[in-house]
Amino acid sequence: MEPRWSVPPPPPLFAHVKQENRRLPVGTNPSSGAKRSREEATLDDGDEPVEVPPPPKKPKVVIDLTDD
Structure with a gap:
């Protein structure tokens, strides 16, 4: 038995944020790019x-604060 909502349920959090595909090719290290560019520099x-x-x-x- 489903609950009856008098108010529609809130939208899921972060529904407006588009998720990017963050897959990297096999064998790559995301932190090695910073090292590589530092070595090149x-x-x-x-x-x-x-x-x-x-x-x-x-x-x-x-600063002399004495009274003379």
Whole structure:
């Protein structure tokens, strides 16, 4: 015996969100793409490494709160 609804039941949650097919080809690792692109970015192209100078030091600020 089915319950009789005086109000139609609410729609299923997330019914408006379309599900994408997330299947990957066999043998692929989704996290390996990030590693691969990072390795490609650090490949040595034969040039000398560029030395980046350290950021300049901020001057030390001292506030004197004593009454003279």
